[in-house]
Amino acid sequence: MSELLLKAENITKTFPGVKALDKVNFDLRAGEVHVLFGENGAGKSTLTKVLAGSYLPDEGAIYLRGQKMAFRNPYDARSRGVSAVYQEFSLVPKLTVVENLFLGRELTKRGFLDKEAMLKQARESLDDLGFDLDPMAKVGGLKRAERQMVEITKAFQGKMSVLILDEPTASLSDKEVIRLFELIVRLKGEGVGIIYISHRIDELKKVGDRISVLRDGRNVATLDMAEADEEKLISLMTGRDYEEIFPVIETTPGKVVLEVQNLATATGLHDISFQVRQGEILGIAGLVGAGKSRVGRALYGLEKITGGTVIMEGYAVEEPTPITSLKLGVMYFPADRHKEGLVLCRSVRENQTLAALPLFEKKGFIDLKREESTVRGIVKKMNVRPGRIHGAINNLSGGNQQKVMLSRGLTREVKLFIFDEASCGIDVGAKREVYLFLKEQAEKGAAVIFISSELTEVLHLSHNIVVMHAGTVAKSMPGLGATEEDVLSACFGYDYQNICNNGNGSRTGGSVAKSIEG
Amino acid sequence: MDLLKRIFVKVGVLPFLLVALVILFSLAEHRFMSMSNLLNVGRQTTYLAIVTAGQMLTILCAGFDLSVGSSVALTSIVTSMVMVSVADPTTAMVLGILAGIGTATLVGLANGITIAVFRVSPFVVTLGMLSVAHGLALLISSGVPIFNMPEQLNTILGLGRVWGIPVPVLVALAIVALIWLLLSRTRVGRYFYALGGNREAARLSGIAVRKYTALAYVLCGTLTGITGVMLTARVASGEPNLGANLPLESIAAAVIGGVSLRGGEGSIIGAIFGAILIVTIRNGMDLMNISSYLQMVVMGCLLIFAVVMDQFRLSMKGR
Numbered sequence: 001m002s003e004l005l006l007k008a009e010n011i012t013k014t015f016p017g018v019k020a021l022d023k024v025n026f027d028l029r030a031g032e033v034h035v036l037f038g039e040n041g042a043g044k045s046t047l048t049k050v051l052a053g054s055y056l057p058d059e060g061a062i063y064l065r066g067q068k069m070a071f072r073n074p075y076d077a078r079s080r081g082v083s084a085v086y087q088e089f090s091l092v093p094k095l096t097v098v099e100n101l102f103l104g105r106e107l108t109k110r111g112f113l114d115k116e117a118m119l120k121q122a123r124e125s126l127d128d129l130g131f132d133l134d135p136m137a138k139v140g141g142l143k144r145a146e147r148q149m150v151e152i153t154k155a156f157q158g159k160m161s162v163l164i165l166d167e168p169t170a171s172l173s174d175k176e177v178i179r180l181f182e183l184i185v186r187l188k189g190e191g192v193g194i195i196y197i198s199h200r201i202d203e204l205k206k207v208g209d210r211i212s213v214l215r216d217g218r219n220v221a222t223l224d225m226a227e228a229d230e231e232k233l234i235s236l237m238t239g240r241d242y243e244e245i246f247p248v249i250e251t252t253p254g255k256v257v258l259e260v261q262n263l264a265t266a267t268g269l270h271d272i273s274f275q276v277r278q279g280e281i282l283g284i285a286g287l288v289g290a291g292k293s294r295v296g297r298a299l300y301g302l303e304k305i306t307g308g309t310v311i312m313e314g315y316a317v318e319e320p321t322p323i324t325s326l327k328l329g330v331m332y333f334p335a336d337r338h339k340e341g342l343v344l345c346r347s348v349r350e351n352q353t354l355a356a357l358p359l360f361e362k363k364g365f366i367d368l369k370r371e372e373s374t375v376r377g378i379v380k381k382m383n384v385r386p387g388r389i390h391g392a393i394n395n396l397s398g399g400n401q402q403k404v405m406l407s408r409g410l411t412r413e414v415k416l417f418i419f420d421e422a423s424c425g426i427d428v429g430a431k432r433e434v435y436l437f438l439k440e441q442a443e444k445g446a447a448v449i450f451i452s453s454e455l456t457e458v459l460h461l462s463h464n465i466v467v468m469h470a471g472t473v474a475k476s477m478p479g480l481g482a483t484e485e486d487v488l489s490a491c492f493g494y495d496y497q498n499i500c501n502n503g504n505g506s507r508t509g510g511s512v513a514k515s516i517e518g
Numbered sequence: 519m520d521l522l523k524r525i526f527v528k529v530g531v532l533p534f535l536l537v538a539l540v541i542l543f544s545l546a547e548h549r550f551m552s553m554s555n556l557l558n559v560g561r562q563t564t565y566l567a568i569v570t571a572g573q574m575l576t577i578l579c580a581g582f583d584l585s586v587g588s589s590v591a592l593t594s595i596v597t598s599m600v601m602v603s604v605a606d607p608t609t610a611m612v613l614g615i616l617a618g619i620g621t622a623t624l625v626g627l628a629n630g631i632t633i634a635v636f637r638v639s640p641f642v643v644t645l646g647m648l649s650v651a652h653g654l655a656l657l658i659s660s661g662v663p664i665f666n667m668p669e670q671l672n673t674i675l676g677l678g679r680v681w682g683i684p685v686p687v688l689v690a691l692a693i694v695a696l697i698w699l700l701l702s703r704t705r706v707g708r709y710f711y712a713l714g715g716n717r718e719a720a721r722l723s724g725i726a727v728r729k730y731t732a733l734a735y736v737l738c739g740t741l742t743g744i745t746g747v748m749l750t751a752r753v754a755s756g757e758p759n760l761g762a763n764l765p766l767e768s769i770a771a772a773v774i775g776g777v778s779l780r781g782g783e784g785s786i787i788g789a790i791f792g793a794i795l796i797v798t799i800r801n802g803m804d805l806m807n808i809s810s811y812l813q814m815v816v817m818g819c820l821l822i823f824a825v826v827m828d829q830f831r832l833s834m835k836g837r
Contacts, residue, residue: 302722326724340722343715345782354712355723357705365703408723 003030004066005193006051006082006162011060013046020046022217023060028162028193033184035204035225036197038214038237039428044197045086047214048164051195052084053077064162075104081161085151085168093140098122100139101154125153130179145172145289152180163187164195169203177492181207199454201230202488213237216427230484234456238428245432246460249439253463254278257313257416257447258299258330264307265298267291268471272308274464276416276447281438283462283479284451287491290468292451293335296418299449300325300332313415326355329415333405333422335451337398341405344394348384348404349375351393356411378407383433399430406437417441418449423457435461455484467491527834529788530776531827536795543802550805559794559801564690565745565752566767567793570775571697572741573768574789575734578701580714580781581633581640582769583735586742588651589625590761593618593746595655598664598756607668614667618750619743625651626739630732648765655758664756675751686748693741698786710734715782763817770821771796773828780832796820 006028013021021043028034036044049055051062053071062069064080071077074084091100098115101122107114122135131149139147148168155163169177184194184207198204204211205225212222213236221236238245256275263272269291276282286292297303299310301320310317312328325332334340342351352375353360360371372389379387382403384396393401402422409417419438423431438461442448452458458465462479467490475490525533543550569586576583597618604610625647632643678685701707709730713720721727749760775792777784799820803813 300722322722323724323726332722334722340716340718343712343719343782345715345778345780346711350708350711354708354720354725357708361705365699366705366708368703 002032002191004028005030005064007063007066008047008051009061009063011047011050011057011062013050013055013057019217021050021057024214024217024219026051026212026219026222028195030161030191030193031188032209033188033194033196033207035208035211036195036214037199037204037211037233042214042237043217044214045166046217048084048086048166048195048197051077051162052082052164054084078158081159082164083155083158083160083162084164084166085148085155086166091139091147091150091154094138096136096138097126097133097142097150098135100150101125101135101157121157122153125157129153129156129183143289145176148172149176156183160187160192162193162195164197166197167199168196169198169200200488201233202485215239240428245428245435246457247432247435247439249281249442249461249463251279251281251442251463253280254445258449259311260299260308261311262308263295263298263305263310265294266304266306267294267298269294269298269303270307271472273473274466274476276449276464278415278445278447279442280463281442281448281450281461281479283458283465284449284468285453285455285458285465285487285491286468286474288453290491291471292453292468293420294471295468296332296420296449296451300330300418302332326412329413330418331355331409331412331414331416332418333409333420335421335424337401337405342393342401345392347390348379348393348396349389351404352378352389352407353411355408359412374411378410381410382407382437397427397430399426399433402426402430403433403437406434409437409441414441414446416447416449418451420451421453422450423452423454431457455487459484459487523834527831530774530831531824532774532776532788532791532795535774536791536798539795539798539802543798543805547802547805550802555801555805559797560687561684562801563794563797564684564686565749566764566771566797567690567790568693568741568745568748569761569764569768570771570789570793571693571786572738574772574775574777574784574786575697575710576640576738577769577772577777577779578710578714578781578784579731579734580717581731581734582644582779583626583629583640583738583742584644584765585625585629585647585651586738586768587761587764588648588655589622589739589742590746590749590764591655591758592625592651593622593743594750594760595659595664595756595758596621597747597750598667599658601667601671602664602756607670610668611671614671615747618747619740622743622746623736623739626736626742627732629739630735633735634728634731652758659756659758661758663758665754667750667754667756671751672754675748676754677752686752689744689748693744694786694790701786706730706733711782713781766817766821767796768793770817770824773821774824778828778832779825 004027008024008026011021011024024043024047026047036047038044046055050057053074053076064082069080092103095103098118102118107117119135126133126135129152131153133146133149139150142150152168168180172180187194196207208225210222211225211228213220213233215237254277256277259275261273264270272295274282284292284295294303298305299320301322301324305319310320312330315328317328338344343354349372353371357366360366375389379389384400384403393404396404406422423434426434438448438450450458450461459479459482465477465479465482465487466473467475467487469491477486549555573583573586597614600617601610601614604613629643629647632638633640675685680688701710709720709725712723713725713727713730717727746760750756771792772784772789773779774795775784775788775790777789799816800813803816
């Protein structure tokens with residue numbers, strides 16, 4: 001067994017209202033890839049941030065090569081060989097690639113910046129990693145994948161013993177992914193220990209040596225990769241079986257509610273066609289940046305539509321706005337409930353009825369009694385806790401906030417729901433309730449568009465699946481029988497690997513997916 | 519101690535200040551607590567209270583209006599010039615009042631459209647309008663006050679009483695009641711709070727964000743116009759320099775009264791108590807013979823203090 005590189009003992013980290021990490025133990029050996037696995041909010045990112053010096057743990061100790069460490073900040077950690085590449089970028093958009101790479105540790109000559117030396121070094125590191133990037137380009141003008149390359153290059157500079165990669169493949173193309181994996185192999189050979197976060201089980205199996213599963217801030221298991229299969233990982237991750245989390249949603253598709261033909265937007269979506277029927281859930285999957293969110297936004301009127309037709313119940317929608325969309329019975333729930341969903345300083349009650357206030361009016365005034373009784377009914381039904389309807393909503397937990405936002409759909413008649421990342425950042429219990437909400441709406445006959453980055457939920461909830469890649473529909477398939485591999489291949493925009501043929505078809509028994517060219 | 523903290527987090531620094539000041543002034547100056555002085559405070563408060571009610575609406579929508587003072591001056595000039603040019607006193611008064619309030623409403627409309635439709639910051643727009651409106655008032659009046667207005671204006675609107683209550687106080691009470699209804703019982707009020715609290719969330723909820731933002735400034739303009747007319751009636755002349763303190767005092771009153779400058783939070787009752795506090799301070803300082811220059815210093819400090827407290831309150835709330 002190789003040398004123990006990094007060891008974290010009993011790490012506890014509390015944020016206001018949440019125990020993000022609860023006595024977590026974790027270790028990393030030289031030359032291994034140790035995967036962190038868990039749901040959003042399980043504490044993976046918090047743990048890596050503690051290890052890389054961004055957060056100070058409340059309790060616990062970190063040992064690097066047996067020596068106790070207390071990193072004051074990420075620079076401190078980096079100078080001791082611990083580097084991290086996060087999902088959110090730590091780049092300054094207005095600066096160039098070189099300036100970003102050397103931010104905070106600029107090379108100087110006689111007190112002035114030594115631009116030539118920095119440019120030369122930057123070129124070398126980019127070439128070394130095989131990234132085709134202009135070091136003089138402004139980061140703000142780069143594509144998401146390119147920014148990720150800069151981020152990775154930044155971490156790879158200098159001497160390194162521990163590298164943390166948080167969802168590194170989220171926006172890379174297939175070629176870039178292969179190159180990244182080659183790099184990882186090379187670094188392992190050099191004795192670097194890598195902490196790797198990803199949701200993609202097949203990808204983990206390829207690169208990982210060991211895997212730790214986090215749930216609700218606790219390390220529930222650390223296994224050798226060989227022992228870990230999908231079903232086991234999922235049940236460890238969620239603490240339940242599939243069937244317990246994902247309700248079975250019956251469908252008897254009715255008439256077509258929404259028909260989209262060759263939709264194009266000013267933000268780069270093109271040739272998008274699909275339809276949704278009454279009582280049907282259409283899942284939209286895709287990598288970050290593939291455009292799945294933009295589809296929902298465009299349909300609701302938040303992005304300019306430049307081409308194609310959108311037909312809502314036989315009525316051609318020209319230039320939708322949130323106001324006209326709501327009138328047509330379309331309701332959209334944004335991915336970022338804090339930024340776009342809720343008015344955090346206002347009460348549960350006001351947030352809930354915000355999109356339906358005119359319906360509560362009597363002679364120009366709001367009928368407060370009727371409003372209150374409606375809100376109380378919904379709060380009870382959606383199991384929002386605490387059930388006080390006059391308290392400001394920012395005192396509620398994420399899951400309860402999400403439920404309040406979704407319950408707007410119960411205050412007025414909705415024919416088409418568009419959910420964007422509806423289960424993002426909430427705990428399993430709340431997720432289950434969100435899914436039940438979805439189920440109820442669909443079974444009552446509403447059409448549902450369910451946009452999500454979590455593959456498992458798209459696979460389990462959707463009656464039809466549309467996979468987005470590079471701003472367009474890469475593949476459409478029926479939800480029943482679709483496997484993770486089918487969807488992933490389409491996500492990456494190429495035939496990922498024909499696993500379905502040689503694998504035993506995991507839980508759904510092989511692929512019956514039919515590919516329709518988008 | 520815990521109770522005090524809860525009061526602070528809930529309603530802000532206002533109750534503490536008000537209690538402290540009343541004690542301070544009544545100890546320092548025996549005339550302060552006299553009935554006639556308290557009535558005086560009440561009457562003086564009315565003007566600031568109406569402007570503060572308007573100011574509050576724009577602050578709820580995460581903006582503010584620096585042009586309220588100039589708008590009062592412009593209203594005063596327009597009202598008095600119209601009144602002077604019409605012979606029949608009753609017609610003159612009606613036309614003058616309508617013209618004055620109309621002018622201020624137009625100023626508000628211009629503010630509102632520029633801010634809401636072109637998305638220019640309220641700071642820049644209303645700062646510009648401050649200069650525009652004051653400039654216009656000086657231009658039209660050549661910088662000199664306008665006299666010879668119908669006497670009834672002063673005797674009724676300025677000094678008149680109904681059921682023993684001064685007319686300005688009645689007008690202010692009616693306006694406060696209306697604004698209270700608007701904010702707590704109509705969709706307009708809810709939308710003001712919502713779009714001030716989170717503009718994007720309001721937009722996604724199908725609220726015509728631009729329309730309602732503009733409406734807040736229009737209403738602020740109208741209320742400012744009413745104040746302008748009433749002040750003109752009080753001083754019985756058209757004054758191109760009326761209301762210079764109002765922007766600062768109305769913003770300070772609202773913020774001290776718990777209306778958050780970030781938008782989306784605050785009540786009309788709090789804002790009115792804020793106005794009462796400011797008038798009380800002014801009155802107390804007058805009685806204590808504190809120079810008006812020093813009073814300016816105090817008012818400025820008070821505004822800054824109120825905002826600091828607001829920020830502090832936010833951080834306590836977060837915990």
